[in-house]
Amino acid sequence: MKTTEMEALVNPSSLAPAGNAPRKSLLRTWGPLALVVVLIALPLLPLPDFWIIQLNYIGIYTLPVLGLVLLTGVGGLTSFGQAAFVGIGAYTTAYLSVNYGISPWLTLFIGLVLTGVSAALIGALTLRMSGHYLPLATIAWALSLYYLMGNLDALGKYDGILGVKGLSLFGFEFGQQRAFYGVVWAFAIVACFAVIRLLDSRSGRAIRALAGGSQMAEAMGVNTLRFKIGIFVLAALLASISGWLFAHFQRTVNPSPFGIKMGIEYLFMAVLGGSGHVWGAIAGSGVVKLLEDQLQVLLPKLIGTSGNYELIVFGIMIVLVLKYLPDGLWNFIDQRLPRPFRAVDWQDAPALPARGKPAAGEVVLDVQAIRKTFGGLVAVNDISFQTRAGQIVGLIGPNGAGKSTTFNLVTGVLSLSGGAVQFRGQPIGGLSARQIAERGVSRTFQHVKMVADMTVLENVALGAHLRGGKGAVSAMLRLDRNEERALFKEAERQLQRVGMGAYLHETAGNLAMGQQRLLEIARALCADPALLLLDEPAAGLRHKEKEALGQVLRTLRDEGMSILLVEHDMGLVMDICDHIVVMEFGTHLMEGSPADVQRSDKVRAAYLGTEH
Numbered sequence: 001m002k003t004t005e006m007e008a009l010v011n012p013s014s015l016a017p018a019g020n021a022p023r024k025s026l027l028r029t030w031g032p033l034a035l036v037v038v039l040i041a042l043p044l045l046p047l048p049d050f051w052i053i054q055l056n057y058i059g060i061y062t063l064p065v066l067g068l069v070l071l072t073g074v075g076g077l078t079s080f081g082q083a084a085f086v087g088i089g090a091y092t093t094a095y096l097s098v099n100y101g102i103s104p105w106l107t108l109f110i111g112l113v114l115t116g117v118s119a120a121l122i123g124a125l126t127l128r129m130s131g132h133y134l135p136l137a138t139i140a141w142a143l144s145l146y147y148l149m150g151n152l153d154a155l156g157k158y159d160g161i162l163g164v165k166g167l168s169l170f171g172f173e174f175g176q177q178r179a180f181y182g183v184v185w186a187f188a189i190v191a192c193f194a195v196i197r198l199l200d201s202r203s204g205r206a207i208r209a210l211a212g213g214s215q216m217a218e219a220m221g222v223n224t225l226r227f228k229i230g231i232f233v234l235a236a237l238l239a240s241i242s243g244w245l246f247a248h249f250q251r252t253v254n255p256s257p258f259g260i261k262m263g264i265e266y267l268f269m270a271v272l273g274g275s276g277h278v279w280g281a282i283a284g285s286g287v288v289k290l291l292e293d294q295l296q297v298l299l300p301k302l303i304g305t306s307g308n309y310e311l312i313v314f315g316i317m318i319v320l321v322l323k324y325l326p327d328g329l330w331n332f333i334d335q336r337l338p339r340p341f342r343a344v345d346w347q348d349a350p351a352l353p354a355r356g357k358p359a360a361g362e363v364v365l366d367v368q369a370i371r372k373t374f375g376g377l378v379a380v381n382d383i384s385f386q387t388r389a390g391q392i393v394g395l396i397g398p399n400g401a402g403k404s405t406t407f408n409l410v411t412g413v414l415s416l417s418g419g420a421v422q423f424r425g426q427p428i429g430g431l432s433a434r435q436i437a438e439r440g441v442s443r444t445f446q447h448v449k450m451v452a453d454m455t456v457l458e459n460v461a462l463g464a465h466l467r468g469g470k471g472a473v474s475a476m477l478r479l480d481r482n483e484e485r486a487l488f489k490e491a492e493r494q495l496q497r498v499g500m501g502a503y504l505h506e507t508a509g510n511l512a513m514g515q516q517r518l519l520e521i522a523r524a525l526c527a528d529p530a531l532l533l534l535d536e537p538a539a540g541l542r543h544k545e546k547e548a549l550g551q552v553l554r555t556l557r558d559e560g561m562s563i564l565l566v567e568h569d570m571g572l573v574m575d576i577c578d579h580i581v582v583m584e585f586g587t588h589l590m591e592g593s594p595a596d597v598q599r600s601d602k603v604r605a606a607y608l609g610t611e612h
């Protein structure tokens with residue numbers, strides 16, 4: 001069957017995908033440049049100094065908020081401790097420049113090293129936690145750092161350090177207004193573009209996969225802990241630069257701007273601005289700073305007494321924003337723009353190196369008496385079977401038979417209680433999901449796991465993570481473009497292979513279920529596997545979609561792929577499998593050809609729940 005025919009089966013409208021063609025957006029293309037031009041022009045205009053100082057504060061806040069956009073908005077890791085890292089940057093420069101006369105340009109780097117080391121240590125300790133434990137841990141160390149700053153004699157206790165000098169370079173004083181504005185916004189804009197470039201890269205796709213939990217990312221070969229620590233450190237470094245600027249802007253430091261209240265405020269700026277959007281960092285910082293100042297003037301006049309009433313208004317605003325604008329202000333704008341897409345520039349890219357494939361008929365997976373116990377329950381009881389190159393093996397059985405557990409034992413999601421698993425003659429039992437993926441085992445998930453707001457192409461390119469090597473720094477400096485082109489060429493090739501070539505630029509979250517499952521298969525193929533494990537790929541598919549899926553799997557098998565299929569749809573299983581293993585209550589009931597299985601009284605009884 002030709003690709004176009006398969007596409008027609010997946011979605012009849014796909015034969016005319018003109019509506020899918022992405023449109024260029026003037027605002028997306030020129031908007032960032034326009035913002036830079038406006039930011040350069042602002043201090044040249046006859047604005048009162050008050051407004052320049054306000055803009056300086058907004059720029060200083062943008063940096064830690066940008067860190068939270070990356071950490072919380074994109075990576076899904078909530079931190080209340082961002083202000084503490086601002087404090088490390090501020091105190092380092094204040095202490096060293098006031099007490100030892102060290103140049104602030106040097107203390108900036110010392111502060112970055114100190115912050116980086118502290119963040120790496122704190123991150124390594126806390127980022128293994130998930131759920132509410134992580135935010136609680138960030139509150140705990142934010143409080144600890146705050147009280148440390150407030151209790152150390154050397155740091156002036158709660159009075160802090162006075163007499164910090166302003167920034168100067170070769171005798172030129174930057175002061176607190178227009179020239180300082182240039183320094184602040186140079187850092188803020190460079191940081192924004194660096195983060196945008198980072199997110200649009202191999203590392204960026206791995207970071208964007210973190211928020212959906214680590215299982216899918218690890219199965220694609222992503223070292224999720226390393227990436228979590230990486231974005232935590234990067235967010236802390238941005239905060240440290242902000243602290244350095246803050247100290248030389250305010251000319252004094254004390255613990256109060258670095259406490260938990262400010263940590264919450266930074267988080268609010270990120271959420272209000274649009275926590276998943278880089279430009280949301282500027283929007284959030286700007287709106288909160290300007291509102292705060294205006295409310296501080298307006299509210300006492302309205303109420304008739306002075307007090308921190310703006311905090312009450314902010315409290316109410318947080319609740320309203322979380323309820324009615326959970327994705328923030330920038331998302332509101334972003335959704336109204338044509339979606340971003342990557343211009344096709346990879347046609348001439350070289351093909352990625354491929355691993356040596358097993359010969360037809362070679363044993364690829366050898367499962368030897370594997371066992372898994374959960375407390376007293378033996379979920380998988382001494383199961384053995386083999387899959388060969390160019391063969392589709394079905395693993396079937398009634399609900400609760402132990403199929404998914406077997407699948408998870410083979411892919412390293414669960415650890416073996418007994419037995420052994422060999423892949424291409426090498427033991428893989430006891431290895432992590434990532435190590436197993438590295439060896440050439442790739443999988444899909446029973447419940448589709450993808451990054452809904454990435455394009456289909458980006459999701460599939462994530463599957464080729466292990467076939468690239470460029471990291472975050474290369475991405476920020478745009479030294480990764482050749483590798484990116486090769487990764488995208490491979491992603492497109494695999495999408496064409498499964499009949500999804502018309503959907504490259506579609507946002508993955510917009511796909512129908514059948515297309516999502518094909519996306520997962522293309523993503524798994526991008527890893528260049530020798531063994532493909534498919535967990536209920538037909539679940540939720542319509543008849544035509546199942547036919548298309550069956551055709552894709554048969555084609556892959558004919559190309560020499562070894563496929564292990566856990567599936568409830570007996571029509572599909574009997575139609576495409578070469579060999580079937582039947583499980584019941586964790587045990588191996590029988591195995592054989594589809595015809596053997598269909599003839600078996602034992603299998604019929606197992607499914608009907610009768611004695612055999």
Ligand SMILES: Nc1ncnc2c1ncn2[C@@H]1O[C@H](COP(=O)(O)OP(=O)(O)OP(=O)(O)O)[C@@H](O)[C@H]1O
Pocket residue numbers: 374377379397398399400401402403404405406
């Ligand atoms: N993490 C776990 N802790 C305790 N028991 C578990 C766990 N995972 C699975 N089980 C139990 O192990 C047995 C096998 O479950 P498993 O999900 O592997 O079956 P299955 O054949 O995949 O079922 P289904 O077709 O419904 O997905 C079931 O009794 C299940 O309740």
